[in-house]
Structure formats: C-alpha cells, structure tokens
Amino acid sequence: xxxxxxxxxxxxxxxxxxxxxxxxxxxxxxxxxxxxxxxxxxxxxxxxxxxxxxxxxxxxxxxxxxxxxxxxxxxxxxxxxxxxxxxxxxxxxxxxxxxxxx
Amino acid sequence: xxxxxxxxxxxxxxxxxxxxxxxxxxxxxxxxxxxxxxxxxxxxxxxxxxxxxxxxxxxxxxxxxxxxxxxxxxxxxxxxxxxxxxxxxxxxxxxxxxxxxxxxxxxxxxxxxxxxxxxxxxxxxxxxxxxxxxxxxxxxxxxxxxxxxxxxxxxxxxxxxxxxxxxxxxxxxxxxxxxxxxxxxxxxxxxxxxxxxxxxxxxxxxxxxxxxxxxxxxxxxxxxxxxxxxxxxxxxxxxxxxxxxxxxxxxxxxxxxxxxxxxxxxxxxxxxxxxxxxxxxxxxxxxxxxxxxxxxxxxxxxxxxxxxxxxxxxxxxxxxxxxxxxxxxxxxxxxxxxxxxxxxxxxxxxxxxxxxxxxxxxxxxxxxxxxxxxxxxxxxxxxxxxxxxxxxxxxxxxxxxxxxxxxxxxxxxxxxxxxxxxxxxxxxxxxxxxxxxxxxxxxxxxxxxxxxxxxxxxxxxxxxxxxxxxxxxxxxxxxxxxxxxxxxxxxxxxxxxxxxxxxxxxxxxxxxxxxxxxxxxxxxxxxxxxxxxxxxxxxxxxxxxxxxxxxxxxxxxxxxxxxxxxxxxxxxxxxxxxxxxxxxxxxxxxxxxxxxxxxxxxxxxxxxxxxxxxx
Amino acid sequence: xxxxxxxxxxxxxxxxxxxxxxxxxxxxxxxxxxxxxxxxxxxxxxxxxxxxxxxxxxxxxxxxxxxxxxxxxxxxxxxxxxxxxxxxxxxxxxxxxxxxxxxxxxxxxxxxxxxxxxxxxxxxxxxxxxxxxxxxxxxxxxxxxxxxxxxxxxxxxxxxxxxxx
Numbered sequence: 108x109x110x111x112x113x114x115x116x117x118x119x120x121x122x123x124x125x126x127x128x129x130x131x132x133x134x135x136x137x138x139x140x141x142x143x144x145x146x147x148x149x150x151x152x153x154x155x156x157x158x159x160x161x162x163x164x165x166x167x168x169x170x171x172x173x174x175x176x177x178x179x180x181x182x183x184x185x186x187x188x189x190x191x192x193x194x195x196x197x198x199x200x201x202x203x204x205x206x207x208x209x
Numbered sequence: 210x211x212x213x214x215x216x217x218x219x220x221x222x223x224x225x226x227x228x229x230x231x232x233x234x235x236x237x238x239x240x241x242x243x244x245x246x247x248x249x250x251x252x253x254x255x256x257x258x259x260x261x262x263x264x265x266x267x268x269x270x271x272x273x274x275x276x277x278x279x280x281x282x283x284x285x286x287x288x289x290x291x292x293x294x295x296x297x298x299x300x301x302x303x304x305x306x307x308x309x310x311x312x313x314x315x316x317x318x319x320x321x322x323x324x325x326x327x328x329x330x331x332x333x334x335x336x337x338x339x340x341x342x343x344x345x346x347x348x349x350x351x352x353x354x355x356x357x358x359x360x361x362x363x364x365x366x367x368x369x370x371x372x373x374x375x376x377x378x379x380x381x382x383x384x385x386x387x388x389x390x391x392x393x394x395x396x397x398x399x400x401x402x403x404x405x406x407x408x409x410x411x412x413x414x415x416x417x418x419x420x421x422x423x424x425x426x427x428x429x430x431x432x433x434x435x436x437x438x439x440x441x442x443x444x445x446x447x448x449x450x451x452x453x454x455x456x457x458x459x460x461x462x463x464x465x466x467x468x469x470x471x472x473x474x475x476x477x478x479x480x481x482x483x484x485x486x487x488x489x490x491x492x493x494x495x496x497x498x499x500x501x502x503x504x505x506x507x508x509x510x511x512x513x514x515x516x517x518x519x520x521x522x523x524x525x526x527x528x529x530x531x532x533x534x535x536x537x538x539x540x541x542x543x544x545x546x547x548x549x550x551x552x553x554x555x556x557x558x559x560x561x562x563x564x565x566x567x568x569x570x571x572x573x574x575x576x577x578x579x580x581x582x583x584x585x586x587x588x589x590x591x592x593x594x595x596x597x598x599x600x601x602x603x604x605x606x607x608x609x610x611x612x613x614x615x616x617x618x619x620x621x622x623x624x625x626x627x628x629x630x631x632x633x634x635x636x637x638x639x640x641x642x643x644x645x646x647x648x649x650x651x652x653x654x655x656x657x658x659x660x661x662x663x664x665x666x667x668x669x670x671x672x673x674x675x676x677x678x679x680x681x682x683x684x685x686x687x688x689x690x691x692x693x694x695x696x697x698x699x700x701x702x703x704x705x706x707x708x709x710x711x712x713x714x715x716x717x718x719x720x721x722x723x724x725x726x727x728x729x730x731x732x733x734x735x736x737x738x739x740x741x742x743x744x745x746x747x748x749x750x751x752x753x754x755x756x757x758x759x760x761x762x763x764x765x766x767x768x769x770x771x772x773x774x775x776x777x778x779x780x781x782x783x784x785x786x787x788x789x790x791x792x793x794x795x796x797x798x799x800x801x802x803x804x805x806x807x808x809x810x811x812x813x814x815x816x817x818x819x820x821x822x823x824x
Numbered sequence: 825x826x827x828x829x830x831x832x833x834x835x836x837x838x839x840x841x842x843x844x845x846x847x848x849x850x851x852x853x854x855x856x857x858x859x860x861x862x863x864x865x866x867x868x869x870x871x872x873x874x875x876x877x878x879x880x881x882x883x884x885x886x887x888x889x890x891x892x893x894x895x896x897x898x899x900x901x902x903x904x905x906x907x908x909x910x911x912x913x914x915x916x917x918x919x920x921x922x923x924x925x926x927x928x929x930x931x932x933x934x935x936x937x938x939x940x941x942x943x944x945x946x947x948x949x950x951x952x953x954x955x956x957x958x959x960x961x962x963x964x965x966x967x968x969x970x971x972x973x974x975x976x977x978x979x980x981x982x983x984x985x986x987x988x989x
Binding site for chain 1: 831834835838841842845848849852853854856857860861864865868869872873876877879880882896900901904905908909911912915916924925926927928930931941942943944945950951954955958959962966969970972973974976977980981
C-alpha cells in the first residue's frame with residue numbers, strides 16, 4: 108500500500124481497542140485493568156476522529172471532546188473506588204476481593 | 210317429613226362428633242349420649258314409619274354436586290322395604306346400645322366405642338334411606354369404616370387389629386365390584402336413582418344384563434360375607450360382643466340383602482338363579498363349619514353366614530319379601546343369641562371357649578332361657594318367629610327349585626344340630642372350668658334387652674301383630690307362599706329337622722365332661738373337614754403371600770426405578786443441571802464477570818447487525 | 825503496557841501510547857484534540873494513576889500464575905493483531921467503508937457559515953463555535969458530570985472512623 112487510508116486508522120483503532128480489551132480481561136491488578144480501559148477509550152477516540160475527518164463533519168471531534176471529559180471523570184471516581192477497596196482488602200488484586208470462596 | 214328424615218340421619222353423626230371433640234375422656238357421658246341418640250333415632254324412625262298411611266312412598270332429593278353433564282343427588286326414598294329395615298335397625302340398635310351400657314361398664318375406652326356405634330348408626334341409616342346407588346355406595350363404605358373402627362376396639366391385641374384389617378380389605382374387594390356395577394348401571398341406564406331405574410328397567414327389561422346384576426351383587430357378597438368373600442366374618446368376632454350383635458348379625462350384614470331388594474328390578478333370571486344357588490350353598494357350608502367351632506361367638510358367626518345364605522336363597526327364588534321377613538326375624542333371634550353370649554362372656558370373665566363352660570343354666574337363668582328361645586327360633590321350632598320365615602323359604606324352595614330346597618334342608622338339619630350343641634355345651638351339665646363355676650347373672654342393662662328380644666323372637670313371626678306399615682313389603686310374598694301347595698309335608702320335614710337335630714345334639718354333647726370335642730373321637734374325618742372350613746383362609750393367604758406380594762414387590766421396584774427415579778428425580782436432575790449452569794456464572798471473579806458482560810454485548814451487537822434491521 | 829510486570833512501567837508505556845495517539849490526531853488534522861489529549865489524558869489521568877500507584881505501593885506481580893497469564897496474553901494479542909491485519913486488507917479492498925475510503929481536503933472557511941451541519945475544520949474556533957451552539961446542552965451536562973465526579977471522589981475517600989470526643 109502506498110498511502111495511508113482511513114481503513115488503516117480504523118485497523119489501528121481496532122488494535123488499540125482489542126489490546127485494551129484483552130488487558131481488561133487478563134490482568135489481575137485492578138489498576139492495570141483501569142488503565143486498559145482507558146486504552147480502549149483511546150482506540151475509540153481515534154476511530155471517531157478518523158471518521159470525522161473523512162466525512163468532513165465536526166460532530167465526531169466534538170464527541171471525542173466529550174468522551175475525554177467523561178473518561179477523566181470516570182478515572183477519578185474509579186481510582187477513588189479502588190483506594191476505598193484497598194482500604195478494605197489491603198490488596199488491589201482481583202483474586203483477593205472475591206467474596207465467594209470456591 | 211324432610212326435616213325428620215334429615216334429623217334422623219344427622220342425629221347419630223352429631224353424637225359421634227360431639228363424642229370425638231369433647232367427650233374423649235368422659236366415657237360415661239359419651240355412653241349416655243349414645244344411648245339417648247339411639248332413643249332419638251327410634252323416635253324419629255317411628256315418626257317416619259307411622260307418620261303416613263300404609264303404602265305411601267316418601268321420596269325427596271336435592272342435588273349434591275354437579276359436574277358439567279353429570280349430577281349427583283342426595284336424597285331419601287322411604288318406601289316399604291326401607292320402613293321395615295328402619296324399624297329393625299332402630300329398635301335392635303337401641304336394645305344393643307342399652308346392653309352395651311352393661312357390657313362395656315368396665316372398659317377403658319368407652320368414648321371410642323360409643324362414638325363408633327354412633328357413626329355406625331349414621332352410616333346404616335344412610336344406606337336405609339338412600340335413594341340412589343352412589344349414595345348407597347358412600348354409606349356402604351362408611352359402614353365398612355365403622356365396622357373397621359369397632360372391630361379394632363381392642364386394638365392392642367394382634368388378633369383384633371388383623372381382623373379389622375381383613376374385614377375392611379375383603380369388604381373393599383366386594384365394593385370394587387359394586388362400584389363397577391354402579392358405573393355400568395349409569396352407562397346402561399343413564400341414571401343411578403333407584404326410582405328412575407325401576408321405571409326404566411320395567412319399561413325395557415332387555416337393557417339389564419346378568420353381568421350388571423352380578424357386579425352390583427358383589428357389594429352384597431362382600432358386605433354380607435357370602436362365598437367367596439366370607440372369610441372376614443368369623444375373624445370379626447374379635448370385636449366386642451355388642452358390636453358383633455349389632456353389626457355382624459342384625460344390621461350391617463343385612464345391608465347386603467337390603468341392597469339386593471332395592472335393585473331387584475334389575476335382575477335377570479340367570480342372576481336370580483345364581484344368587485339363589487350361591488346363598489343355598491353358603492347356608493350349607495357355613496352350617497357345616499359351625500359344627501366344630503369352639504369359640505361361642507364364632508359358632509354364632511357361622512350361623513349368621515348360614516342364615517344370610519338363606520336370605521339370599523329366598524331372594525334368588527324370587528321372594529324378596531320373604532328374604533326381608535327372614536332378615537327381620539333373624540335380627541331378633543341372632544341379636545338375642547349374641548347378646549346372650551355377651552352376657553355369658555362377661556360373666557365368665559371373657560372366657561369364650563364353649564368347652565370351658567357348662568352348667569350355666571343354674572347360675573344365669575334369664576340368659577339361659579332367653580338363649581334357649583333364640584336357639585329354638587333359629588332351628589325352626591314351630592310357631593316361633595324363625596319357624597315362619599324359615600318355613601316360608603323352604604316351602605318356596607320346594608315348589609320353585611328342588612335343588613336349592615335339598616341344600617337348604619340339609620342346612621336346616623345342621624343348624625338345629627350345632628345350635629343345640631352350643632346350648633347343651635354352654636348351659637347344661639356341670640361346670641367345666643373355674644370361670645364358669647363362678648358366673649352369676651348379669652345386670653338389668655344386659656338382661657333387659659335379652660328379655661325384650663326373647664319376647665320378639667317368640668312373637669315376631671306373627672306378621673298380623675305388626676303395624677301394617679312395617680310389614681307392608683312382606684305381605685305380598687307371604688301371601689304368595691301361603692298359596693303354595695305342600696304345606697303339611699313341609700311342616701313334617703321341618704319337625705324332623707329340628708327334632709333330629711335336638712336329639713343328635715343331646716346324644717353327642719349332652720353329657721360333655723371333658724375338654725375335647727366328642728365329634729373328634731367319633732368321626733375324625735368329618736371333624737377335620739369341618740374344622741378346616743374347606744381351607745379358604747389358607748387359599749387366600751397363599752394367594753396373597755405367594756402370588757400377590759411378589760408381584761407387588763416387582764411393581765414397587767419398577768416404580769422406584771422408573772417413576773421415582775427417572776421421571777421425578779430425573780426431571781429434578783434436569784432442573785438441577787440448569788441450576789449448575791447458572792451457578793457457574795457466579796464465580797466472584799471480576800474478570801469472568803467482565804468477560805461475560807462483553808460477550809453478551811458483542812452477541813447483542815452481532816444480532817443487531819447481522820439479522821433484521823433495515824439499515 | 826498490558827503485558828508489563830510492574831505497574832509503574834505499565835503507566836509509562838501508557839503515557840507513550842497516549843502521546844502516540846495524540847500524534848495520530850495531529851496527522852488527522854485534529855490539532856485541538858491532539859493538545860487536549862496530551863493535557864488531559866497524558867497529563868492528568870496518567871498522573872493520577874501514578875499517584876495511586878505510589879500511594880498504594882503496588883509491587884510487581886510475581887509468581888507462576890502471572891507468567892502464564894503473560895504468555896497467554898501475548899499469544900492472544902498476537903492472534904488478534906493478525907486477524908486485524910487481515911481485516912485491514914479485506915476492508916481496504918472491499919470498499920466496505922464507502923464514502924469513508926479516502927481523505928477529502930478540508931475547507932476551513934466554510935466551517936462557521938453552516939448552521940446545524942458542522943463542517944470539519946482544523947481551527948479551534950470552529951470547535952468552540954460547535955460547542956457553544958449545537959452542543960451547548962451536552963457541555964452543560966458534562967460540567968455537572970465533572971462536579972458530580974468531584975463530589976463523589978470526595979465522599980468516597982472520606983474516612984469512616986468516628987473521631988473521639
């Protein structure tokens with residue numbers, strides 16, 4: 108391929124998203140789970156900006172703006188929850204917060 | 210009339226309920242309540258019998274419950290046979306209640322006994338008054354239940370418990386046939402109401418069939434202990450003696466005959482013949498078995514079986530009125546003899562072996578002489594009550610069916626023989642055991658009814674003495690027999706029968722001094738045959754143990770495997786599988802939760818994108 | 825980032841990743857968003873993450889289980905990437921994207937003259953214009969959202985022990 112086409116960006120966005128997804132599923136450290144969640148959101152942002160550029164519509168970009176806002180708020184609350192959890196269980200690993208003892 | 214009939218029916222039920230709820234520990238009050246109820250029953254029945262003039266029939270019914278196209282009625286039919294039976298049941302019932310006051314005076318569980326008697330009166334009156342077959346069946350079962358209750362009065366003994374179970378189960382076998390008969394009747398005729406049935410059957414005699422009659426007669430065979438379901442009656446003697454008198458002599462076993470009379474219009478000629486033959490054979494067989502019994506009550510039980518056979522034979526000859534007549538006189542003298550035996554048993558401290566009695570005539574004169582009257586009545590001594598009804602049956606048999614006559618006549622000879630044997634062994638000679646030498650006459654509660662029944666046994670055969678309402682059903686057949694020839698010859702034969710029996714008994718048993726039955730020494734083969742009762746009990750228990758039980762055990766295994774195992778626990782297992790599947794989702798691990806969450810979302814998305822959707 | 829052992833390394837890698845995404849935004853001529861990405865994500869969110877890592881003193885994940893997870897994670901990632909490359913080729917050649925297959929030139933002047941139909945432009949002004957006209961309501965809501973998040977965080981980190989006296 109000679110030029111970079113929108114589908115490249117789409118593919119990259121998908122990459123980011125799936126890497127983040129796998130990180131959410133497979134990591135035991137809850138902090139890293141949250142970070143992977145952020146990665147997923149970034150992938151989505153990339154896809155949105157891409158489509159905004161190709162359709163020449165600013166709506167996509169503005170939506171990305173809002174996503175970033177919400178993501179920031181969400182990270183804040185998520186981390187506060189994590190800290191509260193840490194105070195209870197003294198650990199940030201997912202197997203330690205399991206109440207069902209199998 | 211309706212209110213009187215309803216109160217008549219419900220009065221004993223009320224007494225039973227009151228006894229059950231409040232008087233469990235107060236046996237004496239329960240006893241008095243029960244006797245008062247019996248008196249009330251007599252009063253109400255008298256009103257029902259004499260309230261209207263002769264020949265009137267009172268019929269009333271009300272729907273009890275109705276399904277979509279079938280309705281069950283609850284109603285009364287008080288016609289002539291019902292009036293006769295009502296008189297017998299209430300009168301004899303009252304006398305037995307009074308007797309029970311004396312006999313059960315030192316019993317521990319009086320309330321249970323008298324409550325059971327009240328339930329029995331309720332059920333028996335139900336059968337008497339019922340106007341449709343299903344209602345008869347309901348009360349039939351209730352009578353069987355009260356019999357079960359009362360036989361098992363001394364339930365702590367093994368004998369009584371087994372006997373009551375046996376009675377109920379054998380009865381049930383007969384009732385199964387009865388139920389099939391009722392269903393068949395409904396199928397053929399479209400109704401179970403007795404009056405409608407009689408109208409329909411008379412209009413179109415071809416509708417009925419012998420099978421139908423025999424199925425309905427299964428109820429009679431079970432309840433009145435005819436062949437082959439007769440095995441329960443001798444064992445039922447394990448109950449208290451007044452119970453034996455009331456239920457197993459005078460009334461319940463007579464309910465079978467009453468049923469036959471009620472459905473007489475359905476009977477075909479073959480059915481009549483069969484019932485007649487069955488009854489005659491029973492009369493002979495039971496008489497034969499009674500010859501070697503040692504227990505006083507068992508002798509009387511076999512005697513009842515024999516007389517029921519006579520009634521059935523009379524019915525089979527086409528003389529239902531005579532059958533009812535014999536029922537009435539039999540109720541009097543059999544109840545008399547049972548109550549007399551009760552008096553003897555009570556006086557000898559519950560010793561029941563007749564070879565342990567002897568010489569009681571001097572110690573208990575009233576009992577002895579009334580018992581003698583009963584013995585003479587059943588043997589057909591001339592001009593006592595039994596003579597009239599028995600003579601009528603024999604005369605009818607002689608003229609209508611000679612085979613039946615021969616069988617019945619042989620039975621009559623045996624009857625006289627064993628009855629006088631009973632009398633001589635019990636009351637004559639010297640006392641053969643300690644209990645009989647210490648006996649003394651019973652209280653007025655017991656001797657009073659004996660005297661009244663004695664009078665009735667003497668005079669009961671003169672149907673002219675009765676008010677016409679009571680004998681209304683009997684008169685046509687009595688007149689029919691009176692018109693038959695060979696009266697004199699029959700009288701001679703009858704004389705031969707009872708005199709022969711009396712003499713033979715005197716010869717063999719008159720000088721009894723030991724414990725052994727003299728017949729055993731004189732003709733052991735005869736003795737063994739009679740004692741074996743033709744092995745009916747053995748045959749039945751063989752069947753139950755060897756054939757029925759293994760089969761049912763096999764069914765039980767099948768049921769355990771397939772129904773409990775496969776169906777019930779299998780379906781539970783399938784549900785449990787689903788539960789396990791659901792449970793696997795609850796791991797507590799955050800990762801699995803998020804995994805399933807995302808999977809579900811992806812699934813939804815896939816569904817939304819790749820199916821449906823207009824975009 | 826996803827595979828690293830130490831959370832701090834993961835955070836570092838994340839920052840690099842986010843800066844890369846910002847660079848891609850620049851390439852896509854969404855300059856405002858690129859700067860915003862650096863400022864908000866890399867600057868605030870990741871710093872917050874680092875704060876928490878330092879606060880909770882989270883050590884490296886060790887043990888045999890994490891090794892297995894690592895390898896399986898790597899394998900899964902590799903498979904997914906392969907699939908994605910294939911997807912890329914397929915999508916590019918099938919024309920599935922339709923009108924989104926190529927870039928068109930951007931016309932900055934037309935951005936603010938349209939009404940409801942916002943046109944893509946590289947200037948921040950048009951961004952602000954869009955925010956204040958078409959997306960006014962979401963803007964206000966996001967303000968409230970941030971307020972709520974702040975209050976929530978304060979409540980969540982409150983100490984539950986009762987003070988004596």
